[in-house]
Amino acid sequence: MAFSDEQSISREELALAARNHGMPLEALRYDITPTGLHYLLIHYDIPVVDSAAWRLELDGSVERSLLLSLDELMARPAVTQPVTMECAGNGRARLSPRPISQPWLLEAVGTGQWTGTPLAPLLEEAGVGGDAIDVAFTGLDRGVEGGVEQDYVRGLAVDEARRPDVLLAYALNGQPLPPQHGYPLRLLLPGWYGMAQVKWLRRITVLDEPFTGYQNVKAYRYRRTPDDDEGTPVTRMACRALMAPPGIPDFLSRRRHLNVGPCTIVGKAWSGWAPITGVEVSADGGETWAEAELAPRSDGRWSWRGWRFAWDAEPGEHELCCRARDEAGNEQPLQAQWNRGGYANNAVQRVAVSVS
Amino acid sequence: MAFSDEQSISREELALAARNHGMPLEALRYDITPTGLHYLLIHYDIPVVDSAAWRLELDGSVERSLLLSLDELMARPAVTQPVTMECAGNGRARLSPRPISQPWLLEAVGTGQWTGTPLAPLLEEAGVGGDAIDVAFTGLDRGVEGGVEQDYVRGLAVDEARRPDVLLAYALNGQPLPPQHGYPLRLLLPGWYGMAQVKWLRRITVLDEPFTGYQNVKAYRYRRTPDDDEGTPVTRMACRALMAPPGIPDFLSRRRHLNVGPCTIVGKAWSGWAPITGVEVSADGGETWAEAELAPRSDGRWSWRGWRFAWDAEPGEHELCCRARDEAGNEQPLQAQWNRGGYANNAVQRVAVSVS
Numbered sequence: 001m002a003f004s005d006e007q008s009i010s011r012e013e014l015a016l017a018a019r020n021h022g023m024p025l026e027a028l029r030y031d032i033t034p035t036g037l038h039y040l041l042i043h044y045d046i047p048v049v050d051s052a053a054w055r056l057e058l059d060g061s062v063e064r065s066l067l068l069s070l071d072e073l074m075a076r077p078a079v080t081q082p083v084t085m086e087c088a089g090n091g092r093a094r095l096s097p098r099p100i101s102q103p104w105l106l107e108a109v110g111t112g113q114w115t116g117t118p119l120a121p122l123l124e125e126a127g128v129g130g131d132a133i134d135v136a137f138t139g140l141d142r143g144v145e146g147g148v149e150q151d152y153v154r155g156l157a158v159d160e161a162r163r164p165d166v167l168l169a170y171a172l173n174g175q176p177l178p179p180q181h182g183y184p185l186r187l188l189l190p191g192w193y194g195m196a197q198v199k200w201l202r203r204i205t206v207l208d209e210p211f212t213g214y215q216n217v218k219a220y221r222y223r224r225t226p227d228d229d230e231g232t233p234v235t236r237m238a239c240r241a242l243m244a245p246p247g248i249p250d251f252l253s254r255r256r257h258l259n260v261g262p263c264t265i266v267g268k269a270w271s272g273w274a275p276i277t278g279v280e281v282s283a284d285g286g287e288t289w290a291e292a293e294l295a296p297r298s299d300g301r302w303s304w305r306g307w308r309f310a311w312d313a314e315p316g317e318h319e320l321c322c323r324a325r326d327e328a329g330n331e332q333p334l335q336a337q338w339n340r341g342g343y344a345n346n347a348v349q350r351v352a353v354s355v356s
Numbered sequence: 357m358a359f360s361d362e363q364s365i366s367r368e369e370l371a372l373a374a375r376n377h378g379m380p381l382e383a384l385r386y387d388i389t390p391t392g393l394h395y396l397l398i399h400y401d402i403p404v405v406d407s408a409a410w411r412l413e414l415d416g417s418v419e420r421s422l423l424l425s426l427d428e429l430m431a432r433p434a435v436t437q438p439v440t441m442e443c444a445g446n447g448r449a450r451l452s453p454r455p456i457s458q459p460w461l462l463e464a465v466g467t468g469q470w471t472g473t474p475l476a477p478l479l480e481e482a483g484v485g486g487d488a489i490d491v492a493f494t495g496l497d498r499g500v501e502g503g504v505e506q507d508y509v510r511g512l513a514v515d516e517a518r519r520p521d522v523l524l525a526y527a528l529n530g531q532p533l534p535p536q537h538g539y540p541l542r543l544l545l546p547g548w549y550g551m552a553q554v555k556w557l558r559r560i561t562v563l564d565e566p567f568t569g570y571q572n573v574k575a576y577r578y579r580r581t582p583d584d585d586e587g588t589p590v591t592r593m594a595c596r597a598l599m600a601p602p603g604i605p606d607f608l609s610r611r612r613h614l615n616v617g618p619c620t621i622v623g624k625a626w627s628g629w630a631p632i633t634g635v636e637v638s639a640d641g642g643e644t645w646a647e648a649e650l651a652p653r654s655d656g657r658w659s660w661r662g663w664r665f666a667w668d669a670e671p672g673e674h675e676l677c678c679r680a681r682d683e684a685g686n687e688q689p690l691q692a693q694w695n696r697g698g699y700a701n702n703a704v705q706r707v708a709v710s711v712s
Binding site: 007009010011012013015016017018019021025027029034037040042043045046093100103104106107142145175178179181248249250251252253254255257 | 375381382449461531608610
């Protein structure tokens with residue numbers, strides 16, 4: 001992993017930014033992110049899949065392997081739930097030194113209305129062995145990472161895979177999965193960062209030993225010091241609030257311009273660890289804070305929670321900030337907590353606003 | 357307009373790249389770009405529109421002004437047509453010195469299956485005056501550009517606005533327009549760059565004098581020398597071919613890795629000026645060229661044309677290139693033709709491939 005202290009972004013980082021999509025922050029106004037505005041991080045290429053020929057294999061340490069068509073999966077009990085998903089690298093380009101990878105600022109998030117069939121009953125039908133430890137999820141996407149040609153594969157503890165809200169999802173916002181979201185089938189593991197939500201799923205393998213693949217052991221680990229080579233795994237989403245920047249933007253700088261007077265700032269907050277308990281807003285760059293009003297919790301545990309804040313905008317230059325906290329006692333930091341991979345940087349958002 | 361000779365990208369450019377979406381180039385395999393993969397350039401913010409309250413005004417130099425609801429527009433004769441759309445700034449970040457704006461590499465393109473009602477009969481019903489020169493199209497999006505707060509407005513010659521294939525579009529790929537593509541209504545002007553395809557359309561004004569708004573007179577002009585302040589207008593899409601990079605990518609560098617042996621390279625080609633007549637491919641960085649096979653033209657004039665090229669990949673490092681030409685005699689250049697705004701850089705695509 002290379003680093004850069006510079007403000008400037010390399011051509012390699014730009015090539016990644018040109019193909020991976022952020023969610024424009026004004027889309028925080030929607031409870032469900034319209035298809036096409038949800039963030040996208042595509043490790044390799046989007047595969048073209050013939051869904052008639054496609055099958056899902058479930059094998060490994062099970063009593064009986066299963067081979068399932070898309071029709072067979074869609075004939076099983078279906079669950080629809082809104083789930084907020086964030087890239088583990090969201091905020092990476094705000095770290096210093098900056099880890100060189102997809103240079104996300106704040107936009108790598110979205111909330112889909114996902115439909116799928118629960119995974120737990122399928123594991124039950126296959127008969128997971130008593131020695132099972134991990135479950136490996138393999139996608140159809142293939143590329144080179146860390147110098148090694150590989151399929152995209154992620155491992156997950158078998159108890160986590162058995163959670164009742166874990167889905168094999170085949171629809172987003174009432175439509176078949178778009179190719180870029182994993183058509184025909186993806187894993188949906190609510191509360192976790194996006195790297196765990198394996199797209200273009202082709203195989204689920206129950207293992208009676210720990211999974212040691214690249215995405216779990218090399219990538220997606222918190223390594224907080226230069227000599228920490230092992231690190232700890234990246235799992236659930238850190239607590240975060242984001243606001244839709246108020247007013248209107250300057251095209252080039254994206255700086256916000258706002259009229260004097262009352263203004264309602266709106267946004268969303270989420271945490272993979274526990275329900276959100278509060279959001280605070282600062283209009284002076286974090287010197288003083290006031291509580292925002294949380295929207296009623298109506299969308300279940302795994303969707304972001306809306307919030308609003310009445311602000312009386314006075315003439316001049318202001319820096320708006322917001323920060324969330326959750327039931328487990330997590331709160332967003334004012335300063336980023338650096339790690340080598342640039343994961344989970346949930347330092348508070350800062351929005352410069354000119355009021356006149 | 358600022359410039360940079362450096363390879364590195366500024367934070368302002370990154371902020372634009374984080375919110376505007378490119379089409380990942382593997383999506384060149386689709387004739388119709390799946391919703392969510394089409395490129396997006398949002399000048400200001402995506403407005404939230406209440407379509408029940410929304411109306412389209414048609415006014416100015418007409419015998420009778422019209423005020424139309426979305427239902428009224430959808431009750432009129434409907435046309436569905438595939439149209440390729442490209443951002444005028446596509447290729448900007450490949451220029452040197454690099455104009456500072458949205459730093460597109462090659463991905464700012466897509467082909468939608470658009471549905472709408474033709475504009476010409478509406479202009480006819482309103483009774484366009486004999487002195488009419490231009491038509492101004494105003495969107496609901498508002499921002500600051502060149503230091504001036506403004507709505508997004510584009511002017512168009514009245515004869516161009518009367519072309520029979522110009523649509524007021526309310527659907528994309530069989531669904532209502534997504535918010536980011538201009539819900540509830542946008543202009544569709546086949547053959548032109550994206551800046552002319554005004555989104556979130558609220559007003560059409562017939563003018564009996566030339567339109568002098570910012571987007572036509574200040575932005576979107578070819579200024580080919582440092583002292584050319586007037587320039588000439590950016591209009592139709594230059595001739596271009598792009599390939600879906602073959603093989604598999606390295607995650608970080610996006611460099612392609614390919615197996616030895618026969619390989620079919622596929623891509624698309626388009627020109628706003630005239631039908632595509634040929635595409636050539638080079639496997640040696642542009643030293644030698646061979647003709648690709650064009651797909652039958654079945655999708656009408658305004659959709660890109662598919663092409664394929666059989667390549668026998670030999671071990672080693674190669675640079676693949678492709679270039680298109682059209683019936684009007686346009687051909688893609690090997691070297692970029694610089695201009696101050698960074699528009700219409702259709703220099704040939706170059707894809708580095710490692711074969712082993």
